[in-house]
Amino acid sequence: MSGVTTAEPVVALALSGVRRSFGGVRAVDVGQMHIPDGKLTALIGPNGAGKTTLFNIVTGFERADAGRWSFYGRDITGMDSWRVARAGLVRTFQLTRVLAEMTVLDNLRLAAAGQRGERLSLALWPAAWRKQERANQERAEALLERFRLADKRHHPAAQLSGGQRRLLEVARALMTQPRMLLLDEPLAGVNPALREDVMAHLVALRDDGLTILFIEHDMDAVMGISDHVICLATGTPIAAGTPAQVAATPAVIDAYLGVSTSAPSGARTAAPSGAPAAAASRASTQVATRPQAPAGGPDGDPVLSADGLVSGYNSDRPILQGVSAHVGPGEIVAIIGANGAGKSTLLKAVAGAIPATAGTVRLGQRDVTKLAMHQRVALGLGYVPQSRNVFPSLTVEENLRMGIYLRPREWQRSRDRVLAMFPALRDRLATPAGALSGGQRQSLALARALMPVPTVLLLDEPSAGLSPVAQEEAFEHVCAAAQSGVSVLIVEQNARQCLAISHRGYVLEQGRVALTGTGADLLADPRVVELYLGSTHQRPPENRADRLAPPLHS
């Protein structure tokens, strides 16, 4: 930006034409994006929108296929990550990274820029760096005071809680004296008490003149503290402006809840553009596309049930905090909820990919809580993970063969049955799966899972990262699978389309079931919109009261 005048705001970070694809999936495709100087800018967007990939590209942790980006007018396209950091653009990571073996104080002292003692030629002459080290230590201690970590300064960083690790990350990034901070989900995994703290710190830093760009899924936080919001969907910015402007943009709501593409087109255009009302009215048009009630009826014995399931990746901080859910014969059951609510974790715990610390998982009558994943699969469970769900170096046919590896005699029959459901795969049997587009990969993953005719299929975001047409196809395939008699438990970011095809749904919030009901009920429930976009999302004041109403537990 050479033509900056006093009237125009200074641009801290400018991107133009930045593109990046993984396989057939377009991860980032940004035409123009400007992050203003001295502002607190939020980068939002549904899962798989390319937010973290964009961070990685700008900070030199990943390459771009095309495009240029500059930092305060300086071209930093393709610069090494450590040089980007030295230029003053410092990032944090989505999963907190602390140097666990170092003390909290050393984590900070390490971060200081321009340390003479870090040069090999001077390291053995303490006289050359002792003074600087002392000054850095004072600065580190001051930051630790500011972030209320001072009493932990001599503890190994491994002993910090999740929230304290976030604070340490921010403090450590500040220690480098950056011009701009890129924070990847600074509130993820932070408990509510510390959450307010972190938010207050971000505002205070902005007031000190620091430019901040942060990715966040907590919409209350985004709407409450940011000056500027940019919303990405499938790698492309679809809205930018003040929090209120962005929240009122129909495209943003569609990005989070999914476009109601299967609705009759007249109903869509007729819907008023006021957001939640539009959501509800669009939702009501969906009922027509819902599949018929399953043959066994929802009252049949569940083929899969989870009871009080507690699980996560760290036994101290479980993600799932007692989730109970069940899937009846022939039912499609949706699990929806904001990012980080525990949707994928629930599927993983049910599939046996991660152990449950409490609660039970039953397949039919059988308790499989203690069984390994492959044993659950042998009992009729099918699981399609969110990503990396095909073998890229194997051909489509070989991938299908892997699905029925244990029963080679059924290969021919299963192959014909599945190819009848997925005719598009027939032309590509000899193509390596790695060369398929994103939508074709999802079809293949689903087809492979259907090879052995599972009793229940777990699908983790089958529409993530797909084009609208491919998304619709994916949902059609899910319906087809259910009509063939397979029960489906499906996790989806695209809540509208998913609920439209589901018999029932569960809405997760912070590891608990917040709402449950039939697909139609949930589609019409304004609280669903709120769970995705936060309570500051504009809504008529008289509706505020139902936020306080107890959730509709079944």
Added chain:
Amino acid sequence: MDLAAAGVDALRAAIAPATAAYALAALGLNLQFGYAGLLNLGHAGFMAVGAYGLATTVAVFGGGFWLGVAVGLAAAAAFGLLLGMPTVRLRADYLAITTIAASEILRFVLRSGWAQPWTGGVYGLQRFAEEFYALNPFATSNNYAIGPVVVDARTLWLMVVGWALVAAAAVLLVLLLRSPWGRVLSSVRQDEDLARSLGKNVFAYKLQALVIGGVLGGVAGILLAVDQQNVNPDNYGSVVTFFVYTIVILGGAGRAMAPVTGAVVFWLVISATDSVLRQAVDSGTVSWSWFGPQQVGVARFVLVGLALMLIVVFRPQGLFTWRRRVRT
């Protein structure tokens, strides 16, 4: 069975110049592997480069001993740079494969016929350490007693020099690792991407660690060559690298002084088992037909291998470290 004799043998091995050499090599490898996280499986190559730098300079080109030492150290540093530039960016497993390949290629080059004019081929090189032994301040006619161990003057002289080098290298490393430089190195091992995000040039630090560790390996190679007064390519096979790894792991990887205790204990145990097994065979205590004097040499390494497995399983932090490194 004469356990006292076995004890003296073990003690002799524990303080021998060769043990000091292994301690130096292990100090270098510990910097690379324990601190920088570089899985260098070609450490024997660094030792060979140091040893041949000295031997070729003196025995082939008629240079002085100290010039030879300087050439050996410079060659080890150059080998580190050459090996490191293309490989330290690789993932740990690829680095391991390329370093072990490089050291084996080096060994085959050293023993090849066309390199014989400079390396002596399979016969190796001799007579390059006279100048060093001429500096011996101890009277050569005497033997010297260190506790129960009696050594001759030449051994004593090399022992003093060797352990002095170990002490100097250990002190330098401790100072280096306690400096901000060491702090960055530690961060590189724990989380490379994080170090990069804080503006640290990870590549440069890894390369520096590889070169410094490699030069220490070169010093070790020179010390071994002077002790044996002979360099031979087959003295620098991969088994040497694995001995050094055993020493580092025995002591506790990532502890500054651990390689020294590791080296002492390693050779103490090797020598003691050798002595005990040999006596058992000689005295007829062990009289299986398949177990004779030839098997003793192998059996002690089998025992050391077993011990190593037990240590890795039950005391991964090393035999002589009690404070566990914090892990997440």
